[in-house]
Amino acid sequence: MTDHDGPATVAGAAARSDAWFEELFAAHAGAVHRYFLRRAPRDDVDDLTADVLATAWRRRADVPDGHELPWLYRTAGFVLANHRRKGRPIPVEALPDDVxxxxxxxxxxxxxxxxxxxxxxxxxxxxxxxxxxxxxxxxxxxxxxxxxxxxxxxxxxxxxxxxxxxxxxxxxxxxxx
The missing domain is CATH 1.10.10.10 (Winged helix-like DNA-binding domain superfamily/Winged helix DNA-binding domain)
Incomplete structure (x- = not known):
């Protein structure tokens, strides 16, 4: 069984330990944060970044080896789209006002x-x-x-x-x- 909730996913998630996530976080959290700095209101950036990283932890069996950052960016795009649907104003790919x-x-x-x-x-x-x-x-x-x-x-x-x-x-x- 290979569906999202099946045994293959459970086994894959078990193989990805806390250490795996700590390495992922250390390597890519800054890039995900900067992604949102360029696209979202500054007040929401930390929460959006946390949402992406929490999704990476929950779906750790789905994160492809060697393509972790592109997977995180794809997930960030979905998180941002969901955020926009909630009716919060977000600038169109704009530079933050205060660097x-x-x-x-x-x-x-x-x-x-x-x-x-x-x-x-x-x-x-x-x-x-x-x-x-x-x-x-x-x-x-x-x-x-x-x-x-x-x-x-x-x-x-x-x-x-x-x-x-x-x-x-x-x-x-x-x-x-």
């Missing part, structure tokens, strides 16, 4: 702070923005991007290519206007 120095300035953050770039990104679909931000902000490419999007590697490459083309078009429209 408290917790993280070094990221060139991607500085680019998105530019008004023309923000307008070009706002002209894209949510999906295109998500693909571009996973690539630019989170540094995912190839198999990691595919895992985070829940699609094959070829599909991820095509989605990134299409999103880049649409961003170029949106940029050209903004610059020529």
């Amino acid at each position: 408290d120095g917790e993280y070094a300035a990221d060139p991607a953050d500085l680019v998105v702070a530019d008004t023309q770039v923000t307008e070009a990104l706002a002209a894209l679909s949510v999906r295109d923005r998500h693909v571009l931000m996973l690539h630019a902000w989170e540094g995912l490419d190839g198999e990691e991007l595919a895992a985070a999007l829940g699609i094959g590697r070829g599909g991820a490459a095509a989605a990134l290519s299409r999103a880049r083309a649409r961003l170029r078009t949106a940029w050209d429209e903004r610059v020529s206007a």
